[in-house]
Amino acid sequence: MxxxxxxxxxxxxxxxxxxxxxxxxxxxxxxxxxxxxxxxxxxxxxxxxxxxxxxxxxxxxxxxxxxxxxxxxxxxxxxxxxxxxxxxxxxxxxxxxxxxxxxxxxxxxxxxxxxxxxxxxxxxxxxxxxxxxxxxxxxxxxxxxxxxxxxxxxxxxxxxxxxxxxxxxxxxxxxxxxxxxxxxxxxxxxxxxxxxxxxxxxASKVIENAQRDINIAFVNEIAQIFGKMGLSVYDVLEAAGTKWNFLPFTPGLVGGHCIGVDPYYLAYAAEKIGVDPQVILAGRRINDGMAAAIAGRLDADLPRGARLLMLGFTFKENVPDIRNTKVIDLVRALEGLGHSVDVYDPVADAGEIRHEYGLDVIDAPELAYDAVVGAVPHTGFAELPLRGLVKPGGLVADIKGVWRKRSIPEGLVYWTL
Missing domain, CATH: 3.40.50.720 (NAD(P)-binding Rossmann-like Domain)
Incomplete structure (x- = not known):
């Protein structure tokens, strides 16, 4: 030109x-x-x-x-x-x-x-x-x-x-x-x-996020393995991370507009030419199933018909983006197990959540829940006063490990991956 x-x-x-x-x-x-x-x-x-x-x-x-x-x-x-x-x-x-x-x-x-x-x-x-x-x-x-x-x-x-x-x-x-x-x-x-x-x-674009998805899937899988062994995956990762070439991936819910989507585009292209994308789809299965796995572990520690507070709804911390958030999967899984869930997210737009997912979020947390679930580590959640939010003997479920280094109030049960 x-x-x-x-x-x-x-x-x-x-x-x-x-x-x-x-x-x-x-x-x-x-x-x-x-x-x-x-x-x-x-x-x-x-x-x-x-x-x-x-x-x-x-x-x-x-x-x-x-x-x-x-x-x-x-x-x-x-x-x-x-x-x-x-x-x-x-x-x-x-x-x-x-x-x-x-x-x-x-x-x-x-x-x-x-x-x-x-x-x-x-x-x-x-x-x-x-x-x-x-x-x-x-x-x-x-x-x-x-x-x-x-x-x-x-x-x-x-x-x-x-x-x-x-x-x-x-x-x-x-x-x-x-x-x-x-x-x-x-x-x-x-x-x-x-x-x-x-x-x-x-091709370069789809493998960028497929690679991350597979690495996170590995960490999510070992989180489930170590959980059954009575170990916290965060403690294990902290120790393993002292090696110079250990890759720093963490467990959790994998959603969003890229990592939770792009591997399926690569898998689609592979299947069109007769290739079975085993590793790619295995990673997707693990990550897509993480919400159900977490809900099952929480259910084992909750009373029947528990009332829970879910902290965070966006697909990642400190952004209002709710596209393909997997927190909705966790909410629905817990509700399917007979529990009621209040969702609180000061970063997300309540109207957008209602439009996209048919879910009404609360303006502010109430008191005395059976459990509080830290799903998204928004700034400020780590400092929330847990005493009062959770009933005596209630559960503090820390999916992202934001309260690991904090002193949990006496009488509350702490759980993390």
Whole structure:
């Protein structure tokens, strides 16, 4: 391109918004989202995801757009829509398909369409490309071009941000790959890795999180083994962690938009070519079953029909993100065993929880529960006064080990993985 390209980012969620704001420091960028309320909040400097501050939003040159016609000015379209799995744990590509149809009606000769959404190897070229062709009447690789740059957003992480990490990029041609390296490099000091091709870049993304999932599954499995031996896995990990090359993974509920999802995309691709992904799916089975395993262990220490307080609902600490949270599985498992559960999470949005999961959370904890369950280690939970929250003789269930070093009030029973 003879001039700086005009960019548009499709989808302003956890991935798209930080990317769009970072790119807007160097390029003309339009941010598009179908949620008008979201756009209005961003114009006012409010980001409900908590990823960007009011100052960062108000200082940005990013243009918030709701009129698709304005996007026809763009040279590069970056798609950042979610890619979850369905009830059968197969890829749910409806958002990607919809976004591709949308973008296909906007692109022209020379346009570049980049996908950041996590997909299986081959999806960009074999699934998205034909949709773009059908909607535009143009030929992929000749009239317009494809690119891929996997997102690496870690919600709540203020250190590893999109403009301070290595970005992997790939293009349909070498020239497109070079251009994308220049565009992404302009926002992060040229810290860019150019992958061999799009399929390689897609594959690199799914194994990043599949690797973490497998390692966490190992720790979750040994937590169950050691629990039956009367050992705390946290004590064991603390000792083992003194070796220089021991990997620091911890047990717990594995949800969220990446680790709990991406391995299924890789497994789907493997099964399509006749490969049985045994290790990948074994890790998923262990992690998906962790809520039921924890509920069973808690049930053994609870009175019949116990009343419990669940601390935390988001998929990780100190972020409002409730996508694919496995705390809901723990709540439902305990309810299925005959217990009642109050959920308290000052970080999450109560309305969003009600909409997504049909669950009403409490505004503040009450007193004298049979048990308190530390599910998500939000800041402040470690200092909660346990005496009073829990009945005398009641259970303090510490899934994430936040109270391990604390003196538990006399008369309460402490339990951890």
């Amino acid at each position: 003879a001039k700086d390209p005009v960019l548009t980012v499709i989808g302003l969620g956890y991935v798209g918004l930080p990317l769009a704001v970072a790119l807007a420091r160097r390029f003309e960028v339009m941010g598009y989202d179908i949620d008008e309320t979201r756009l209005e909040q961003l114009r006012e400097g409010r980001d409900r995801t908590g990823e960007l501050s009011r100052g960062e939003l108000l200082d940005s040159r990013l243009e918030y757009v709701s009129d698709p016609a304005a996007l026809k000015e763009a040279d590069i379209f970056i798609v950042t829509v979610p890619t979850p799995v369905g009830p059968d744990n197969k890829p749910d590509l409806r958002a990607v398909e919809s976004a591709s149809r949308f973008v296909g009606g906007l692109i022209g000769l020379g346009s570049i369409v980049v996908y950041e959404s996590t997909v299986y190897p081959g999806c960009t070229e074999d699934f998205c490309g034909p949709i773009l062709e059908a909607e535009s009447g143009l030929i992929s690789g000749q009239d317009f071009y494809l690119g891929y740059s996997p997102e690496r957003i870690n919600p709540g992480d203020k250190v590893h941000r999109v403009d301070s990490i290595t970005k992997v990029v790939a293009g349909q041609t070498e020239k497109v790959a070079r251009l994308l390296a220049q565009v992404y490099g302009a926002m992060n000091g040229d810290d860019v890795f150019v992958a061999r091709d799009i399929r390689t870049a897609e």
